[in-house]
Amino acid sequence: MPTIISHSLPADHVAPDALLGIPRQQSNPSRWQGGQWHEFVQALQQVGIDIQQQAHSTGIYITDAGGLAHGLPHGVVIAQSAEQIASLMQTAQRFAVPVTTRGGGLTTEGESVAFGGVLLDMTGMSRVLEVDHKALTVRTQAGIFWHHLAEELRRDGLDYLSAPLNLTSSVGGTLGVGGIDVNSSKHGCSADQALALQVVTPTGEIVECSDAMNHALFERVILGYGQFGIITEALLKIRPYTPLRMHYFYYNSLHPCVEDLLMLDRSESCDYTGILTMMDSAITLLVAFDSVERETAFMAQMKGGLRGYGEFMFALRLAASFILRPWAWKEALFLLQRKRELFPDLQPVHHMQDGVMYDRTAVFSKAVWKHWGERQMVIPDLATSADKFIEAVERGNAVCRNYFPYYTLYCVGIRLRADHQAHYELSSIPSDAQGWAYGCEFEPMYNGQEYSRDTLQSFKNDIYDVGVELETSYYRFGGMMKGYIRRALGDAVVEKHLKLKQQADPAMILNRDVIF
Numbered sequence: 001m002p003t004i005i006s007h008s009l010p011a012d013h014v015a016p017d018a019l020l021g022i023p024r025q026q027s028n029p030s031r032w033q034g035g036q037w038h039e040f041v042q043a044l045q046q047v048g049i050d051i052q053q054q055a056h057s058t059g060i061y062i063t064d065a066g067g068l069a070h071g072l073p074h075g076v077v078i079a080q081s082a083e084q085i086a087s088l089m090q091t092a093q094r095f096a097v098p099v100t101t102r103g104g105g106l107t108t109e110g111e112s113v114a115f116g117g118v119l120l121d122m123t124g125m126s127r128v129l130e131v132d133h134k135a136l137t138v139r140t141q142a143g144i145f146w147h148h149l150a151e152e153l154r155r156d157g158l159d160y161l162s163a164p165l166n167l168t169s170s171v172g173g174t175l176g177v178g179g180i181d182v183n184s185s186k187h188g189c190s191a192d193q194a195l196a197l198q199v200v201t202p203t204g205e206i207v208e209c210s211d212a213m214n215h216a217l218f219e220r221v222i223l224g225y226g227q228f229g230i231i232t233e234a235l236l237k238i239r240p241y242t243p244l245r246m247h248y249f250y251y252n253s254l255h256p257c258v259e260d261l262l263m264l265d266r267s268e269s270c271d272y273t274g275i276l277t278m279m280d281s282a283i284t285l286l287v288a289f290d291s292v293e294r295e296t297a298f299m300a301q302m303k304g305g306l307r308g309y310g311e312f313m314f315a316l317r318l319a320a321s322f323i324l325r326p327w328a329w330k331e332a333l334f335l336l337q338r339k340r341e342l343f344p345d346l347q348p349v350h351h352m353q354d355g356v357m358y359d360r361t362a363v364f365s366k367a368v369w370k371h372w373g374e375r376q377m378v379i380p381d382l383a384t385s386a387d388k389f390i391e392a393v394e395r396g397n398a399v400c401r402n403y404f405p406y407y408t409l410y411c412v413g414i415r416l417r418a419d420h421q422a423h424y425e426l427s428s429i430p431s432d433a434q435g436w437a438y439g440c441e442f443e444p445m446y447n448g449q450e451y452s453r454d455t456l457q458s459f460k461n462d463i464y465d466v467g468v469e470l471e472t473s474y475y476r477f478g479g480m481m482k483g484y485i486r487r488a489l490g491d492a493v494v495e496k497h498l499k500l501k502q503q504a505d506p507a508m509i510l511n512r513d514v515i516f
Helices: 037-046 055-061 082-095 146-154 171-177 215-221 254-267 292-301 311-323 326-346 360-372 386-403 453-470 479-489 491-504
Strands: 075-078 099-102 118-121 128-132 137-141 158-160 194-200 206-210 230-240 245-251 272-278 282-289 381-385 407-415 436-444
Touching (some): 037 082, 082 099, 082 118, 099 171, 146 158, 194 215, 245 254, 245 292, 254 272, 254 282, 254 386, 254 407, 381 386, 453 479, 479 491
Parallel strands (some): 099 118
Antiparallel strands (some): 137 230, 194 230, 245 282, 381 436
């Protein structure tokens, strides 16, 4: 009798050997087949929930910002209220219909792509509910984009503390994954600004939670990758608005630039820090301030210790290096063209006055996708402790160099909560980080070149393999790269949260295939 080999999926939603078992060219999850769909739709209609099933309604959600994962929901529900979402989840549990939440759709590994079932579009809940000028807090619906929230706050002379670099992200989606920017080294990630949440659980309960109330749920939802509830409202810390005073220091080597970034974060001498590179030739350390006083003190006490150059001196050194390397003229032309295109958008005249940027919200929100976006947005990353950061960046940079002639890195620090070991347990924050964690995104720049899906996936896998070898974590560890989760978090953490997920979500329907 011939041997029968079973190819059925393991009972564990994140198999212990998942990394070894997945093919190098990771495929999309299988589409939910639609069992009891018509009965489910009828039940929704009975409770007054409108679900759109026409192709012109579902087709616009076929992929996310990454452009590599493609899936089609059976129907779309536009979020209107917590009560509506609660009814949706109760009905979905009864009929075992998957529900995928989506805000700005800026995921890159298919996390906000619905492979069948219902796609819940949270942008229907985009109102600012209350601004408390005395307590410096804002209560907002979770479907609002950060740039819309910033516009509302700016009218009252207020601003967010820490938001994601791309401000077309939704607040709720950001709180579920972290949210980092060049001021995260001072204020922490965006999720750390949440004081309280209104959450709809996978079984359809509406719960208020915070560090003081329903604390366990609060811990699971913040940085929980949408596994334990749908954030419908958030109470966030805010601050008085200040314009931005940005300075750029240029390096021709990664190592000293990263060392200077680590030093500046420890010194707490500036309000914003980050690294943005253009291949290995032009590495930029970003340093910025919220006040003249801090800027003046930095220039007097810290600037001399940096190993970077001003723009003019660096341009001379770079030109000299290309004179000695005439075979690299294509790279030189690319850098020159990149500077001509990028710098005007990072320092637009209509947002600048006396060297001060008065609307970083508009500037960075528009510039990110204009200059780093393509039809396929591939941004693998590594999240590490400070001790492993330099090696992770240099090894990831070598992977980029192996695959692409043009690429960029974005490096930033994340100041951690004092109780981060418990609060970030399921998150991308590495468990061995103390005080600060660090992230580096590795992003190819296609420059008109077409790359196959297999090539891009192989590139991502090689970056993620660096993380496995260094025992670090990943900012984007869900979706198409879920096979790496056990290696990043460890069996104990995965088993613990899998059991919590099964308790909270009996039908395992909320944002499935992201983590579990």
